[in-house]
Amino acid sequence: MKNVLLYLLSLIAFSTLNAQHQPKKIHFTSINSVGMLNGEIASTFTMQSINGLQYKKLSAGIGIGIDNYGYRTIPFTFYIKHSFLKGNTHPFLFSDMGVGKYVETNNQSEKWPYGLKPSSVKNSFCGEWGIGFEKTISNGCLFFMSAGYSLKKFAYTQKLPWINSPTDNEYRYNYSYNRYVLKMGVQLY
Amino acid sequence: MVRKMKMVKKVATLGFACLVVIASFLGCMKDKATKTYKVYKPIVEKLSQIHAKIKNTQPQSINTIGKICLYNDYIFAISPDKGIHVINNKNTVSPSNESFIVLPGCGDIAIVGDVLYADCYSDLVTINISKLPQVEVVKIIPNHFPDKRSAYGIYVDSTEAIVGWDVKDTVVSQSINGENDYVLIRGDVLLSSNTSSPANNSVGVNGSMSRFAVQNNYLYTVSSYNLSAINITNLTNPIVVSNKYIGWNIETVYPFKDKLFIGSQTGMFVYDISTPTTPVYVTQFRHARVCDPVIADSNHAYVTLHTESEGNASNSLISCTGGDINELDVLDVSNLSNVKLIKEYNMAQPKGLGKEGKTLVICDGKEGIKFYDATDPANLLLVKTIEISNAYDVICWNGIALVSAKNGLYQYQYSNLNDIKFLSKLVY
Numbered sequence: 001m002k003n004v005l006l007y008l009l010s011l012i013a014f015s016t017l018n019a020q021h022q023p024k025k026i027h028f029t030s031i032n033s034v035g036m037l038n039g040e041i042a043s044t045f046t047m048q049s050i051n052g053l054q055y056k057k058l059s060a061g062i063g064i065g066i067d068n069y070g071y072r073t074i075p076f077t078f079y080i081k082h083s084f085l086k087g088n089t090h091p092f093l094f095s096d097m098g099v100g101k102y103v104e105t106n107n108q109s110e111k112w113p114y115g116l117k118p119s120s121v122k123n124s125f126c127g128e129w130g131i132g133f134e135k136t137i138s139n140g141c142l143f144f145m146s147a148g149y150s151l152k153k154f155a156y157t158q159k160l161p162w163i164n165s166p167t168d169n170e171y172r173y174n175y176s177y178n179r180y181v182l183k184m185g186v187q188l189y
Numbered sequence: 190m191v192r193k194m195k196m197v198k199k200v201a202t203l204g205f206a207c208l209v210v211i212a213s214f215l216g217c218m219k220d221k222a223t224k225t226y227k228v229y230k231p232i233v234e235k236l237s238q239i240h241a242k243i244k245n246t247q248p249q250s251i252n253t254i255g256k257i258c259l260y261n262d263y264i265f266a267i268s269p270d271k272g273i274h275v276i277n278n279k280n281t282v283s284p285s286n287e288s289f290i291v292l293p294g295c296g297d298i299a300i301v302g303d304v305l306y307a308d309c310y311s312d313l314v315t316i317n318i319s320k321l322p323q324v325e326v327v328k329i330i331p332n333h334f335p336d337k338r339s340a341y342g343i344y345v346d347s348t349e350a351i352v353g354w355d356v357k358d359t360v361v362s363q364s365i366n367g368e369n370d371y372v373l374i375r376g377d378v379l380l381s382s383n384t385s386s387p388a389n390n391s392v393g394v395n396g397s398m399s400r401f402a403v404q405n406n407y408l409y410t411v412s413s414y415n416l417s418a419i420n421i422t423n424l425t426n427p428i429v430v431s432n433k434y435i436g437w438n439i440e441t442v443y444p445f446k447d448k449l450f451i452g453s454q455t456g457m458f459v460y461d462i463s464t465p466t467t468p469v470y471v472t473q474f475r476h477a478r479v480c481d482p483v484i485a486d487s488n489h490a491y492v493t494l495h496t497e498s499e500g501n502a503s504n505s506l507i508s509c510t511g512g513d514i515n516e517l518d519v520l521d522v523s524n525l526s527n528v529k530l531i532k533e534y535n536m537a538q539p540k541g542l543g544k545e546g547k548t549l550v551i552c553d554g555k556e557g558i559k560f561y562d563a564t565d566p567a568n569l570l571l572v573k574t575i576e577i578s579n580a581y582d583v584i585c586w587n588g589i590a591l592v593s594a595k596n597g598l599y600q601y602q603y604s605n606l607n608d609i610k611f612l613s614k615l616v617y
Contacts, residue, residue, distance in 0.1 A: 040220045070220070165229065165341060166354040172225040173363060178218045 029054035029061065031079070033185025037069045037150055039177055044068040046181065050079045050096075054189050057083040063096060067126065070177050071111065071154050073100035075126045089135045092144070097127040100152055113173070116158050124153035128181055142187040150181040222363040231343050232353040236312060239293050239350060240329060243314065245322045249274065249289040251615070254593045259584050260300040260393035263321075264591065266598065270294055273307070275321065281589060281600050281612045288322035294337070294350055299401035299408055300393030304424040306401065306408055310350035311337045313410070313419075315427055327425045336413045396582040396593070397441060397482040397541045404444040407465045411435075411442045411451060418466055430466045445485045448525075452483040457492055459525055474520055474528045484544055488523040489531070489566045493539035493551060515539060517551060519566045531567050541593075543585035548603055550590050552580035558592055560603055572606050 031050040036043055045068055052061015063077040077098030084091050102121040112118060130148015137143045154175040159168070255269040264276040264284065273290040294310030303319035304327075313333035317325040332338075332347040340351050392403050402409045408419040408427060416439075418431045438454035449468060451458040456475040460468040474492070483492045494514050517534040538554030549563040557576040561569045579595035588604030589612065600612040 039218060165227070167227065167229075167356060170226070174223045174225070176221040178220055180218060 026053055026055045027189060028052075029059050029187060029189040031059065031061065031063075031081070031144075031185065031187045033144075033146075033183040035146075035181055035183030035185075037067065037179045037181050039069060039179035042069060046183070048075070048183075048185075050077075052079070057092075059083075059187070063098070067100060067152060069152060069179060070175060071108075072103050072105050073126065073152065073154070074103055075100045075152075077126065077128075083134065089133060092132050092134055092146075093130075094132065094146065094148070095127070095129050097125070099123045100126040100154070102154070102156075113158065113171070114160070116160065118156035119159045119170075120157045122155040122157075124155050126150075126152045130181065132183075134187065137186075140189055142189070143184075144187060145182075145184045147180065147182050150177075150179040152177040152179070223360050224363040225358055225360045227356050228359045229341065230355040230357070231340070231345070231351040232355060233345055233349050234352045236310060236331070236348055236350055239309065239352070240312075240314070240326065242291055242293060243309070243316070243324070243326050244291050245324045246289050246291055248286040251286065251598075254598060256297060256396050256398055257582055257584060257591065257593050257598075258298050258300055258393040258395050258399075259586055259591060261391060264598070265298060265300065265305070265393065266593065267295055267298060269296055273298065273305075276598070276615065278600075281602075284598070284600070284613055284615050286615070290316070290318075290324050292316075293352060297400040297410075298393070299395060299399070299403050301403050301408070301421060302391065302424050304421075306419075306421075306427065308334055308337065308400075308410075310352075311335060311347065313427070315425060317425060328427060330419075330427065330429060333410070333417065333429065334412045336415075394584050394586050396584050397443065397484050397543060398582055400440070400442060402442045402444040402449065404447075404449070404462060405465055407462070409442055409444065409449055409462070409468070411439045413437065413439055415439075416442070416449070416451065416460065416468055418462075418468060420466070431468070433468060435460075435470070441482050443482075443484050446487075448485070450483045450485045450490055452481045452492065454481070457481065457483045457490060457520070459522070459528075472525050472528050474518075474530070482541055484542055485522060486544065488521065490520040490522045490528075491542060491544065491549065491566075492518045492520065493536065493542050494518060495536070495538050495540060495554070515554075517542075517569075519569070532569075534569060540580070541582035543583040543590065545585040545588070548585065548606055550583050550585050550592075550603070552583050552592065552594075554581075555579060558583065558590070558594075558599075558601075560590075560606065560609055562606060573609050575601070575609070 034047045037046050048063050048065030050061040050063035059081040061079050063079045065075050067073045067075050075098055077096045079096040081092050081094040101123050128148050128150040130146055132144050132146025134142045134144035156173055158171045251274055255267040258265040262279040264278045266274040272292040274286060275288045276284050277287045278284045292307055292309060295307050298305055298307040305316040305318045307314055311332050311334045313330040314326055315328040317327050338345050345351055400411045406422045408421050410417045414434055414437050416433045416435045417429055420428045420430050441452035443450040447463045449460040449462055456473050458473045459471040461471045462468050481492050481494050483490055494516050496513055515536045515538050517536055517539055519531045521529040521531050536553050537556040540552045542551045547564045549561040551559045553559050557574055558580045559571060560573045562572050563569055577594045577599060580592050582593045584591040588602055590601045590603055592599040598615040602610040602612055
């Protein structure tokens with residue numbers, strides 16, 4: 001967790017240094033955000049750093065973040081955003097899809113059914129879709145807020161050693177976490 | 190300015206619309222979770238139909254070997270629930286798979302004077318093997334192992350047996366918070382026996398995991414809770430003379446002189462068979478709930494305690510998961526009224542064991558097979574470890590250790606403990 005945070009902060013700092021210049025037609029952009037994931041079982045903190053390219057009103061990049069909802073995962077995603085209208089303040093639509101990789105937490109053993117560590121955890125789909133507003137706050141820097149729907153799939157298999165069954169004794173669990181997500185952050189370009 | 194106001198209005202309107210859309214979703218933003226597992230439906234068959242299938246066939250490819258029995262120049266290796274591989278071992282350097290006895294529901298055997306006794310689901314069958322490869326069923330004692338009429342909580346009539354399972358995947362909704370739902374729990378578990386031959390008949394040598402033991406003119410069998418004495422004076426007409434409840438989770442029986450050493454999941458029990466028809470309880474040595482084959486000589490008993498690891502219970506009727514205990518216990522049994530623990534030796538995952546003279550051989554799971562100099566049981570000297578993948582049963586006989594393991598049947602000559610020689614490997 002600590003390493004991931006450090007990595008994200010480093011990425012943001014690096015992006016900031018590299019993005020403070022007059023934009024070209026196609027240029028590097030970095031989108032960094034923090035926010036909340038709200039769903040049936042919890043409201044949890046999330047953060048993400050996306051780094052990629054911007055062409056006019058279209059931005060696309062590769063994202064990495066933290067998703068603490070349910071079982072903690074690190075989402076590796078492909079992000080695409082399209083802004084509308086002109087001026088200092090304008091709306092945008094975004095789509096973010098990829099794979100969430102499971103990361104063990106300190107109290108994780110309490111979360112597994114029967115307290116039993118799974119024999120395998122699958123990297124599963126994750127995605128976010130929504131809208132937002134962005135406002136230019138300085139040259140090469142946009143502040144934005146966004147809201148949207150977030151889906152996280154999560155799957156694992158447990159082998160239950162104490163159950164004697166005719167063939168295997170596996171339980172396979174599949175989760176679909178449906179959340180809405182609120183984020184704010186800066187886009188550097 | 191006007192233009193800017195229009196744009197702000199547009200943005201605000203669009204934003205508001207989107208928030209309404211998101212808000213409308215909030216009510217149906219439920220998380221979903223499912224749990225997928227297998228549901229088993231038993232396939233039941235009449236025992237009379239099963240008995241009709243007992244016959245000799247061409248040698249079958251060896252996939253899984255359960256318990257083994259050494260009889261004259263032959264190795265009888267059980268393919269659990271399917272039958273018995275008959276392996277000619279006259280040439281110990283090159284054993285040959287000669288035939289297969291189809292015997293559904295078979296888990297244990299004993300052989301005396303060309304007569305083979307085996308379980309066939311809940312029945313005890315007597316088979317004449319004097320004209321191998323031809324075999325002939327000569328007697329069936331019905332319902333001798335009533336505990337084998339049930340599996341995983343399902344019971345069948347004494348004339349029927351569960352021969353297989355129809356398996357279907359089932360998906361159920363699961364609590365999103367991962368709440369525990371508890372399911373059925375079951376918990377089980379091989380030696381070279383010191384047998385004495387009835388009359389002048391030769392007796393097969395069983396591994397330490399065997400539930401059958403032959404002593405004098407009696408065959409002793411253990412089910413998960415019963416000890417039975419069967420008079421085999423007339424080999425082809427065995428007669429059950431006693432049935433005794435001796436406690437639950439019984440796994441193995443080992444004969445030594447006028448005693449039976451019985452291994453259970455909770456301890457070792459000793460029964461006196463001076464009067465063969467009525468075994469009498471003498472003493473016990475209790476231990477934690479683990480699997481424990483036991484062997485003994487005049488003064489000492491050797492008990493291996495092991496915990497069955499995940500996914501490794503293929504050769505066991507029940508799995509042992511009661512604790513993280515893997516050791517060899519050496520007991521002083523010279524005074525049966527006061528059985529004493531002499532020493533515990535740490536092991537990896539010990540299973541079957543065998544002893545001949547001063548040589549003790551232990552199958553120690555993934556670490557392989559271990560040869561000990563047991564001159565001083567309180568100070569066993571490890572002479573050699575041979576890495577064999579998941580060795581689980583051994584028979585020590587005439588200076589040869591016959592080892593059944595996950596990937597083959599091995600033979601080693603240990604008559605010179607300092608020069609243990611590999612003889613053969615029959616690959617599955």
